Amino acid sequence: MIRLDRITKTFQEGERTRVILDDVSHTFPAGRISALLGRSGTGKSTLLNLVAGLDTPDRGAICVGDVDLTALDERARTLFRREQVGFVFQFFNLIPTLSVLENVTLPLELQGVPLRHARARARDLLAQVGLAGREHAFPDTLSGGEQQRVAIARALVHEPRLVLADEPTGNLDLETGEQVLDMLEALVRERGVTMLMATHSRAAVRRADAVWRILHGKLVPEEETMTHE
Template sequence: MSERDVVTDGRSDGTGTGATVTDEVVRVEGISRTFGRGEHAVHAVRDVSFSAGRGELVAVRGRSGAGKTTLLNMVGGLDRPDEGRIVVAGHDVTGAGERKLLELRRGTVGFVFQTFGLVPILSAAENVGVPLRLARVPAAEREERVAVLLELVGLGAHAAQRPYELSGGQQQRVAVARALVNEPDLLIADEPTGQLDSETGRSIMDLLRAVVHARGMTALVATHDPTLIDLADRVLTLRDGRLVDG
């Protein structure tokens, strides 16, 4: 992106992988998020810090209500912390205005959700191409990139099919392709296998891991499935909104 709030302090925070400023894609410093006030307040995330490097798939695990979704939403610029700082690919997310956040979500960060979020009336190829249309990418380039991504996720032969003609696993693969089509630095996946059977879920995690390593991206994947956590390069555990060991 043309306008970048580049971090120049050259610091590594010592958490996680200890990534340097050149390969550190995500830096989270002491963020907290509380919903409500007084006795009804819910402390969703409490003083969380970590970093994640390029080419790294980081699993975020914890029980329902542990704060996984809130944490990922803040890193992706969908929500703002009450305290702390988040930097993604050199951009200060916490200090960004709405226009800047929109640019980040369209180009720097890709999202995959538990509910696939596909447009029912569009084909697989058209769904993948939606972010490119929003970015006003020329048609010829758009079609080429969509075709490459569908082949990457194993759905080249299903480009013309609509979501209702695809299995759950295939729909999630379309969602993954859509998240990758703008070549983001960071991929955020919130329970991406939650609606899938264990075998299909593992295939989606295998796909995410292969893409992250091959393309040098960073991925934060929230999951509570222990069989999928084993596929991660590193695991962050949340308990009652706090980052804990193990």
């Protein structure tokens, strides 16, 4: 569960203060897929960064499960991300000098999991995303869809309670994007993980249990936005 309690976030643009989130309170249920739909610049990625503890709000509290991120210092937030959060990005963010297996194993190594166990878990997930036999390939030898499959395996290998996906199909063609969404949705639902996904894609939105827009700093259900715009 993700709970936002009166969150406000602003950015300074010269002499102007830009309000991104304005006194937002909301709960995203555990074990559900929630989508944030809308154009660039509306605050979708900002909200993901706040929920990940990569940024802090000006006011308000953010809780993931029983953890109040706004009460943690920077080191504690880093440890929280390492242990509890999986990330899937538009541009994959794989480490080019590491093999597929090494990229997926990395989150477990950072947690101190013995290498033999980490590699076994990584190989199992790579098989689940259709990349058995490609463990020793490097990212630049893979297609975009294959790289995103590696990113999904990396995001889930340490069994996080929360997956944050920022435009996960934004760099893929339509058919490949659908395949990646099929895989991501199946793995997330199989594990009972909470996923918050920022997207422009209607195909991605169809996978969500609930859809929201950030409109004038507020979180608005998608079905209500036509009366606000």
